[in-house]
Amino acid sequence: MKTSIKLEGMRFFAYHGVSAQERKVGNDYEVSLRVDCPLEKAMTSDELADTLDYGTLYRLVADEMMRPSQLLEHVAGRIVRAIEAACPSVTGGALRIAKLSPPVAGEIGRAEVSVEW
Numbered sequence: 001m002k003t004s005i006k007l008e009g010m011r012f013f014a015y016h017g018v019s020a021q022e023r024k025v026g027n028d029y030e031v032s033l034r035v036d037c038p039l040e041k042a043m044t045s046d047e048l049a050d051t052l053d054y055g056t057l058y059r060l061v062a063d064e065m066m067r068p069s070q071l072l073e074h075v076a077g078r079i080v081r082a083i084e085a086a087c088p089s090v091t092g093g094a095l096r097i098a099k100l101s102p103p104v105a106g107e108i109g110r111a112e113v114s115v116e117w
Contacts, residue, residue, distance in 0.1 A: 003039035004093070005054055008032045010061060015068040016075060016099070023068050028100040030110070031061055035083060035093040052087055060086055072097045072113040080117055092117050 010031040015023045035057065042051035064078045076097055083090055098112040 001040060002036065003043075004034050004036045005039070005052055005057065006032070006034045007054055007057055007061070010058065012062065012065040014065050016070070016072060017103075018070050019103075022103060023070075027102070029065065030098045030100060031065065031079075032096045033057060033061060033079075033093065034095075035087070035090045037087070037089045037091060052089060056086065057083065072099060072111075076113050076115045080115060 010033070012029045012031065013026055014029055015026045016029070017023050017027070035052065037052050039051055042048075060082045061079055064075060064082055067075075067078070069075045069078075076095055079095055079097075080093075083093070094114065094116045096112055096114045098110040100110050102108060102111040104111075
């Protein structure tokens with residue numbers, strides 16, 4: 001059985017970007033996360049200790065989103081490493097980070113980085 005936990009549509013205001021102006025004024029971001037982990041025990045026990053607390057996952061993502069970086073790829077790598085370090089039961093997952101209305105010469109709704117591991 002393949003089981004996972006998903007956190008979709010997490011919203012943050014953060015200061016990521018290559019230009020100094022982006023890191024000064026900030027932007028809106030949306031993050032979605034899926035972590036693959038064994039949930040079978042929790043499916044029968046109904047105990048938080050037998051699963052992965054999604055509040056913990058949210059805090060890990062939020063902590064890394066609040067640390068400014070030039071590249072979303074760098075933020076994504078930090079998030080994956082933080083999850084792997086804090087949650088040894090995670091066997092893989094997927095992460096998407098989107099910068100909403102990025103500052104480019106043209107109309108664009110979002111620029112997104114995605115990682116699967």
